[in-house]
Amino acid sequence: MVIAKEAPVKETIVTRDNVIAPVQKNIVYETRGLDLWYGEHHGLKNINLDIYENEVTAIIGPSGCGKSTYLKTLNRMVELVPIVRTSGEILYRERNILSKDYAVEELRTHVGMVFQKPNPFPKSIYDNIAYGPRIHGIKNKKILDEIVEKSLRGAAIWDEVKDRLNQNAYGLSGGQQQRICIARCLAIEPDVILMDEPTSALDPISTLKVEELVQELKEKYSIVIVTHNMQQAARISNRTAFFLNGEVIEYDETDNIFQNPSDQRTEDYISGRFG
Amino acid sequence: MKYIDDTLVMKRMSKRLLYNKIWKFLFFLATTFALITLAVLLYRIVTQGAGYLTADFLTNFASRFPAKAGIKAALIGSLWLMAVVAPVSIILGVGTAIYLEEYAKKNKLNDFIRMNISNLAGVPSIVFGLLGLTIFVRTFGFGKSVLAAGLTMSLLILPVIIVAAQEAIRAVPNEQREASYGMGATKWQTIVRVVLPAAIPGILTGSILALSRAIGETAPLVVIGIPVILQFLPTSVFSEFTALPMQIYDWAKRPQEEFQYVAAAGIIVLMAVLIFMNSIAVFIRNKFQKRY
Amino acid sequence: MSLHKPSDPSVQQMIADTQGKGMKRLIEKLMPILLFTAATLSVLTTFAIVFTLIFETFEFFQRVSITDYLFGTEWLPFSSKEPMFGILPLIVGTLKVTFIAIIVAVPLGIASAVYLSEYASDNARRVIKPILEVLAGVPTIVYGFFALTFVTPVLQQLIPSLKVFNALSPGIVVGIMILPMITSLSEDAMSSVPQSMREGALGLGSTKLEVSLKVVLPAALSGITASVVLAVSRAIGETMIVSLAAGSTPKFDFGVTDSVQTMTAYIVQVATGDAGYGTTIYYSIYAVGFTLFIFTLVMNLLAHYISKRFREEY
Numbered sequence: 001m002v003i004a005k006e007a008p009v010k011e012t013i014v015t016r017d018n019v020i021a022p023v024q025k026n027i028v029y030e031t032r033g034l035d036l037w038y039g040e041h042h043g044l045k046n047i048n049l050d051i052y053e054n055e056v057t058a059i060i061g062p063s064g065c066g067k068s069t070y071l072k073t074l075n076r077m078v079e080l081v082p083i084v085r086t087s088g089e090i091l092y093r094e095r096n097i098l099s100k101d102y103a104v105e106e107l108r109t110h111v112g113m114v115f116q117k118p119n120p121f122p123k124s125i126y127d128n129i130a131y132g133p134r135i136h137g138i139k140n141k142k143i144l145d146e147i148v149e150k151s152l153r154g155a156a157i158w159d160e161v162k163d164r165l166n167q168n169a170y171g172l173s174g175g176q177q178q179r180i181c182i183a184r185c186l187a188i189e190p191d192v193i194l195m196d197e198p199t200s201a202l203d204p205i206s207t208l209k210v211e212e213l214v215q216e217l218k219e220k221y222s223i224v225i226v227t228h229n230m231q232q233a234a235r236i237s238n239r240t241a242f243f244l245n246g247e248v249i250e251y252d253e254t255d256n257i258f259q260n261p262s263d264q265r266t267e268d269y270i271s272g273r274f275g
Numbered sequence: 276m277k278y279i280d281d282t283l284v285m286k287r288m289s290k291r292l293l294y295n296k297i298w299k300f301l302f303f304l305a306t307t308f309a310l311i312t313l314a315v316l317l318y319r320i321v322t323q324g325a326g327y328l329t330a331d332f333l334t335n336f337a338s339r340f341p342a343k344a345g346i347k348a349a350l351i352g353s354l355w356l357m358a359v360v361a362p363v364s365i366i367l368g369v370g371t372a373i374y375l376e377e378y379a380k381k382n383k384l385n386d387f388i389r390m391n392i393s394n395l396a397g398v399p400s401i402v403f404g405l406l407g408l409t410i411f412v413r414t415f416g417f418g419k420s421v422l423a424a425g426l427t428m429s430l431l432i433l434p435v436i437i438v439a440a441q442e443a444i445r446a447v448p449n450e451q452r453e454a455s456y457g458m459g460a461t462k463w464q465t466i467v468r469v470v471l472p473a474a475i476p477g478i479l480t481g482s483i484l485a486l487s488r489a490i491g492e493t494a495p496l497v498v499i500g501i502p503v504i505l506q507f508l509p510t511s512v513f514s515e516f517t518a519l520p521m522q523i524y525d526w527a528k529r530p531q532e533e534f535q536y537v538a539a540a541g542i543i544v545l546m547a548v549l550i551f552m553n554s555i556a557v558f559i560r561n562k563f564q565k566r567y
Numbered sequence: 568m569s570l571h572k573p574s575d576p577s578v579q580q581m582i583a584d585t586q587g588k589g590m591k592r593l594i595e596k597l598m599p600i601l602l603f604t605a606a607t608l609s610v611l612t613t614f615a616i617v618f619t620l621i622f623e624t625f626e627f628f629q630r631v632s633i634t635d636y637l638f639g640t641e642w643l644p645f646s647s648k649e650p651m652f653g654i655l656p657l658i659v660g661t662l663k664v665t666f667i668a669i670i671v672a673v674p675l676g677i678a679s680a681v682y683l684s685e686y687a688s689d690n691a692r693r694v695i696k697p698i699l700e701v702l703a704g705v706p707t708i709v710y711g712f713f714a715l716t717f718v719t720p721v722l723q724q725l726i727p728s729l730k731v732f733n734a735l736s737p738g739i740v741v742g743i744m745i746l747p748m749i750t751s752l753s754e755d756a757m758s759s760v761p762q763s764m765r766e767g768a769l770g771l772g773s774t775k776l777e778v779s780l781k782v783v784l785p786a787a788l789s790g791i792t793a794s795v796v797l798a799v800s801r802a803i804g805e806t807m808i809v810s811l812a813a814g815s816t817p818k819f820d821f822g823v824t825d826s827v828q829t830m831t832a833y834i835v836q837v838a839t840g841d842a843g844y845g846t847t848i849y850y851s852i853y854a855v856g857f858t859l860f861i862f863t864l865v866m867n868l869l870a871h872y873i874s875k876r877f878r879e880e881y
Contacts, residue, residue: 077766077770080769082688103292104769105772106285106288108769108770108772108773109284109288112770115763115766119761121764121767121785121786122764122786131768131782133278133279135771135772135773135777136279136283138279181767184767188279188772189278189279291776292774294774294776295774295777299686301678302678302679303682305675305678306687306695309698309702309743309747310695310698312702313702313705315717316713316717320713323716367605370605371602371605371609373602374602374603375606378599378603387610388606388607388610391609393871394868394871395612395613397797397801397863397864397866398613398863399803399805399859399863401804401806401856401859402863403616404838405616405620406616406619409623410619413844433609433612437609459582461591461595463594463595491704491705491706491709493707493708493806494806494807494835497835497838497839498834498835498852523708523709524811527708527711527715527811528811538712542708542709542712545708546709549704549706
């Protein structure tokens with residue numbers, strides 16, 4: 001994996017006591033002047049955004065604002081739509097992922113994704129988790145066993161499924177399926193995890209479990225989460241970007257965005273005046 | 276501890292990407308096989324048959340001499356056959372489809388009818404020939420006539436028409452039916468004035484495609500035993516007749532090489548008829564697509 | 568313009584006048600019955616097929632013992648001294664052709680389905696799919712002619728010992744005939760695998776090949792298997808290609824370069840010959856037809872069972 005040797009930025013964090021503490025944070029993703037078109041529709045307009053290591057970055061905004069599109073650009077999943085064109089650059093660990101010679105397959109082994117609707121494969125729980133390691137050439141049963149256990153533990157679902165690893169993943173509840181998908185993603189030991197409204201199809205209790213999980217995961221991974229739920233963004237994220245009509249209106253620490261937004265439109269949105 | 280070794284992953288990556296490219300090419304190659312075969316088939320038949328495809332060929336009756344052989348009786352015979360098959364199969368097929376889609380309740384009998392139709396579609400055409408021979412030719416005493424062959428072919432393509440008509444009827448949105456009922460229309464009025472007009476392009480397309488299958492079908496005619504060298508045209512549905520594929524089969528079987536070319540010329544005529552029918556079907560499909 | 572005169576009936580009045588007229592009620596009652604009759608006709612057809620075959624086959628077994636028929640390895644119906652009616656050579660001939668067809672059609676069909684469903688652009692699909700429809704619409708008599716006048720001569724260049732009538736050439740051409748069926752049914756099965764499944768696999772860094780082989784194919788397996796079984800059924804019942812190109816020599820062996828005879832080709836041979844009504848040979852075509860019917864029926868029911876039983880729930 002390409003790990004940036006030195007990409008620190010100085011930044012100041014304003015704590016409650018107003019004591020200014022300088023902190024060094026590594027940048028994972030650097031988006032520079034990104035534009036994206038769906039055919040004629042200008043979906044993303046001049047996006048400039050840095051995403052930091054071991055943080056949860058939330059992306060909020062009304063539907064159709066481009067937040068999911070931006071997330072899917074980070075692992076080039078947008079390319080599944082043939083009419084999409086992009087310009088500008090996204091540096092992941094200092095390499096431009098939008099360049100032709102960056103293989104998407106390579107990018108996606110570093111950047112895992114969890115989708116809106118749980119989408120386990122119609123295979124056993126074990127085979128779901130082992131899918132990623134297997135395509136990377138791991139065949140040793142013992143190692144696979146360990147990866148499966150570690151990933152399921154990492155996704156806080158090991159205790160619920162350890163006795164039925166050979167059953168079809170579709171026998172599980174929606175919330176469990178989503179945590180299987182998170183475990184499947186952890187099994188390739190990614191650097192970044194992208195989450196596209198991961199709780200929108202889940203009940204409140206499952207949502208809570210996934211949210212707690214996200215909090216644990218940020219110790220090891222950098223997480224970007226798109227959510228339509230502002231409370232969720234406020235609860236779990238370190239930073240929040242507010243998107244509107246394909247533009248980043250405001251990007252700041254979550255506390256600032258929610259307590260002291262600098263843009264009127266951000267304030268209107270988080271106070272529920274539209275969206 | 277990390278289980279996935281990044282250097283190994285990257286080493287394998289180029290191999291995986293290469294495999295993907297190679298297999299994509301192989302899959303593409305497999306797809307072109309069908310296209311190339313079709314091209315070769317058409318090219319062969321046109322080059323073999325074009326020389327024999329003259330005005331005389333279309334207006335002559337069959338003959339023992341390749342140079343004099345013509346396709347008139349077969350072409351007219353096929354049209355007579357269609358004159359029986361089209362009304363019988365469409366009326367029965369659409370009627371069945373209306374019953375299944377609009378009237379049939381969910382019960383064992385109707386499930387059985389549905390199951391039966393899907394199985395009937397899988398019965399080999401030659402078995403329909405045996406049915407036609409026994410029931411229409413012998414039991415009903417129609418002989419080797421247009422009627423006997425036409426009824427046999429109708430039963431053969433019936434499942435195809437039923438399925439196509441069912442799909443067309445199912446595609447009519449329920450709101451249209453409700454709008455009609457809402458004004459106090461009866462069920463039959465709704466079917467005749469709302470459902471059928473909306474479903475007719477789909478029904479026609481499916482029916483034409485089914486009829487084009489009947490035009491090219493040979494095996495049932497062979498089993499019924501319709502003649503090949505005929506010097507007269509049918510005068511009614513009870514006349515003996517011959518048909519295009521039957522005539523082609525007879526020519527193709529003959530040992531003289533010239534008859535191979537005559538057969539190819541016959542195939543050109545048959546394919547021209549099929550392409551004509553298919554274009555009508557495609558035209559109807561495109562013209563009436565997406566109306567809701 | 569004058570308004571309605573008081574004597575003009577209102578629309579509601581006119582409607583009320585037509586209500587309850589005998590004719591309209593009769594139609595409402597009669598039509599479902601007529602339509603039901605049309606629907607029962609297809610059931611009647613099946614019964615007619617089954618009864619015809621059973622009835623005439625029963626007649627055949629009055630003359631030929633059922634064990635000789637089922638287990639006999641000699642099919643010599645036209646022998647003047649001692650006719651033999653052992654079905655096995657015809658079954659072996661049919662299976663030879665079917666087997667060759669499947670070897671040709673299954674790999675090509677599934678590969679084309681993968682290409683169309685997973686790799687091809689919308690434009691490529693728009694071009695290729697109608698061509699496959701045309702290929703599916705080519706009458707079997709045309710394929711038979713193609714086998715006899717093109718494929719056999721070409722194969723003879725490669726295999727000098729190949730006879731004019733053989734199992735190989737019609738087998739390959741039957742394979743070409745069922746290819747569009749396997750391709751389009753398999754592609755349907757693969758296209759109905761939800762896109763979210765592909766996204767999940769792509770999101771883990773899979774190549775399209777890995778998505779196709781490890782996620783889509785396994786998920787669509789039941790549909791693909793059903794399409795192959797249906798294609799086998801079609802190949803078994805195929806008549807004109809084998810009648811023209813396979814010959815009429817019933818053989819109980821496993822060679823593919825010599826003339827063979829299939830069940831369907833035998834029926835055609837008798838039908839185009841001059842076997843009189845009521846002879847044993849005449850009844851034999853019903854016995855063979857019944858055997859053929861059983862084979863295809865089992866295949867069709869199997870395909871139905873597979874696609875129902877193993878339908879994946881996404």
